Amino acid sequence: MPRPKQCRRVGLSPDSTYFKPAGIPTRSLQEIVLPIDGLEAMRLVDIEGLYQDQAAKRMGVSRRTFGRIIDSARTTVTRALVEGMALRIEGGAVEIIEERTFVCSDCQHIWKLPFGTGRPKACPRCQSTAFRRDDTV
Numbered sequence: 001m002p003r004p005k006q007c008r009r010v011g012l013s014p015d016s017t018y019f020k021p022a023g024i025p026t027r028s029l030q031e032i033v034l035p036i037d038g039l040e041a042m043r044l045v046d047i048e049g050l051y052q053d054q055a056a057k058r059m060g061v062s063r064r065t066f067g068r069i070i071d072s073a074r075t076t077v078t079r080a081l082v083e084g085m086a087l088r089i090e091g092g093a094v095e096i097i098e099e100r101t102f103v104c105s106d107c108q109h110i111w112k113l114p115f116g117t118g119r120p121k122a123c124p125r126c127q128s129t130a131f132r133r134d135d136t137v
């Protein structure tokens with residue numbers, strides 16, 4: 001019996017979920033699906049600059065599972081670009097984190113903000129700009 005899929009914590013909800021080559025009608029395109037956990041894996045490593053073991057922790061999966069998720073996501077995106085396929089972002093065993101958590105490096109204040117509200121300008125307690133995003137706290 002297959003083990004139930006473990007939910008991966010994901011700190012993003014993508015604004016665009018469908019990408020396709022310009023000027024080609026959708027009906028003549030082949031479509032490939034990028035799961036949301038795959039996009040999150042690439043975001044954590046390629047944009048936030050985390051090491052894979054840190055990113056795995058952030059998503060609540062093992063290092064080995066994370067490696068599989070990100071390898072598969074990169075292959076999917078590369079195939080879409082190289083083979084001119086439409087890319088749909090959806091699905092995956094994910095639990096979307098509704099809020100982002102920030103930690104102030106100066107006063108250690110922790111606060112949460114919903115997605116889509118932009119990056120805060122300063123710590124609401126001490127006005128320091130030395131704070132970081134950390135969804136693990």
Ligand SMILES: [Zn+2]
Pocket residue numbers: 104105106107108109123124125126127128
């Ligand atoms: Zn502060």
